[in-house]
Each structure stands twice: as structure tokens, then as C-alpha cells.
Amino acid sequence: MKVPEKIKKNYLFKKVYSKGKYYAESCLVLYVLKNNEDTNKVGYSVSKKIGNSVKRNRVKRLMRENFRKISDKIKPGYLIVFTARPKSSEASYYDIEREMINAVKRARLFKEDVE
Template identity: 40%
Template sequence: MRFSESLKKNSSFREVYKNGKSCVNRYFVMYVLKNNTERNRLGISVSKKVGNSVVRHHITRLVREAYRLQEEKFSSGLDIVVIARGASRKVTYQETEKALLHLGGLHHILRKEDEIF
């Protein structure tokens, strides 16, 4: 991730949950909060309810990779937390990418086509 960092601390996640806006689709919940920097911070949360550690780690890798490859489409200066829902257990990479872009569109955090490098 060239333009982003990972969101790691529990206090950072709680701050985004408390003050951020959320949107939902079939596979994920996305919380977004401005962070007053020039970089995005991405946090991914997958509950034990979704599956065992292999499944949870697989979903985390899918979300991280889908975000990494579409990173330039997202506005900068945001804390983004993606929470996997139960339906994401059998999600493919293409569905993950489409779901992330859909949530970005709902939050109005996608850049216009002419703004992309």
C-alpha cells in the first residue's frame, strides 16, 4: 500500500467506530473518519463468528489486496475500517473488490476519474 498505513491500535478502531460514518453492503461494513493527514489508514476486522482462523485470515488478505490495487481511487486523509460480515465467508476476490468500491461510492470517498494520476 503506497499511500496507506495499517490501523492497528484498539483505541484507533474505537475512535473510528464512535465518530465515523458507516455504510453496509452484503459482505462488509465500512466506517470512515477523516484523520487530518495526507495518508489513509486501513483497519480490517473479521470476527470469530465469520469462521475459523484460516477463513478469517483469507478474508483479511482479500480485503487488503483489493484495497491495495484500488488504492488510488480512494480519497486521502481517511481512517477506514472494514468489518467482514458472515456472508463474506465464501466471497471471491472480484466480489471483494466490487464490494469495497461500492462502499467507497456510498461514502463519496472515491476520486473522480480525471483526478486519478
């Protein structure tokens, strides 16, 4: 599968937030919107409620790495946004991994042979 592209434009984030479905966990929220492309586009949102820049960047790194590990198992053709919640600032790598996998399973984004 192709490497997922990054969502960089604000209008794409707004489109996913307003028209997409969301799946909330305790550390993060997954927003998903189907698009008609052969790749996934993924974005990460970490607000200042999480903490200072060190904490925010740590959470973003953890989310990016965990998504990188599971990205080849996800069906193509989606806009995906992960939004951090305040509890994520104290979460470990494995907490975020577990919650990301749970949210993706609930959204039914895994290919059939993975589940």
C-alpha cells in the same frame, strides 16, 4: 499517493466505530472518519463469527488485496476500517471487490476523475 498506513491501535478502531460513518454491504461494512493528515490509515476487522482462522485470514487477505488495487484512487486524509460480515466467508475475490468498490463509492471517497 503515499501507501496507506495500517490502523493497529484499538483506540483508533474504537474512534472510527463511534465517531465515523458506516456503509454496509452484504459481505462487509466500511467505516470512515476524516482526519487531518495527508495519508489514509486503513484497518481490517474479521471476527470469529466468520469461521476458523483459515477462513478469517483468507477474508483479510482478500480485503487487503482489493483495497491495495483501489487505494491510489481514494482521497487522502481518512481513517478507514473494513469489517467482514458472516457472508464473506463464502464470498469470492470478485464479490468482495465489487462490494468494496460500491461501499467506497457510496462514501464518496474516490477522487473526482475516477468516477
